[in-house]
Amino acid sequence: MTTAITWIGYTAGALTTIAFLPQVLHVWKRKSADDLHMGTLISFTVGVTLWLVYGIFSRQKPVVVANAVTLALQCTILYLKVRYSRAGK
Amino acid sequence: MTTAITWIGYTAGALTTIAFLPQVLHVWKRKSADDLHMGTLISFTVGVTLWLVYGIFSRQKPVVVANAVTLALQCTILYLKVRYSRAGK
Numbered sequence: 001m002t003t004a005i006t007w008i009g010y011t012a013g014a015l016t017t018i019a020f021l022p023q024v025l026h027v028w029k030r031k032s033a034d035d036l037h038m039g040t041l042i043s044f045t046v047g048v049t050l051w052l053v054y055g056i057f058s059r060q061k062p063v064v065v066a067n068a069v070t071l072a073l074q075c076t077i078l079y080l081k082v083r084y085s086r087a088g089k
Numbered sequence: 090m091t092t093a094i095t096w097i098g099y100t101a102g103a104l105t106t107i108a109f110l111p112q113v114l115h116v117w118k119r120k121s122a123d124d125l126h127m128g129t130l131i132s133f134t135v136g137v138t139l140w141l142v143y144g145i146f147s148r149q150k151p152v153v154v155a156n157a158v159t160l161a162l163q164c165t166i167l168y169l170k171v172r173y174s175r176a177g178k
Contacts, residue, residue, distance in 0.1 A: 005146045012137075035123055040108045048105060054101055058094050
């Protein structure tokens with residue numbers, strides 16, 4: 001049973017992490033991120049950074065790996081949003 | 090030190106959960122979610138559902154609460170996206 005729960009956790013982590021890869025490509029292809037709320041992106045990015053800090057200090061490798069990947073993807077989305085907003089898109 | 094780590098975890102959870110509330114309002118006001126990738130929304134929603142299951146079976150109340158709120162907000166975004174896509178927006 002414990003093994004099943006652990007695997008549910010790994011699957012959950014994989015899905016909520018990799019989910020943002022198509023979002024990065026979607027924004028990059030459309031050259032638009034107007035429908036994405038800036039406050040949401042900032043709040044989520046700061047939150048993920050804190051999860052990363054939490055994972056490092058509590059020595060939970062899966063938490064560190066998942067949040068490091070998510071942070072990289074969120075920073076990319078945030079950068080693209082600022083870039084396309086400035087371009088007047 | 091342990092208390093500080095715990096509080097970092099709570100703050101992280103609060104930020105990554107509440108982040109999606111302005112996104113719901115943003116999509117609702119704009120009547121558009123074209124920049125949000127459907128695959129991202131589905132993958133993230135399924136992942137959050139599994140985190141909820143994980144939290145229930147491993148009896149971690151903060152995990153249950155955070156993911157229940159996130160799930161409700163994600164389902165709302167997903168519903169609005171489908172609704173506005175069908176409306177030809």
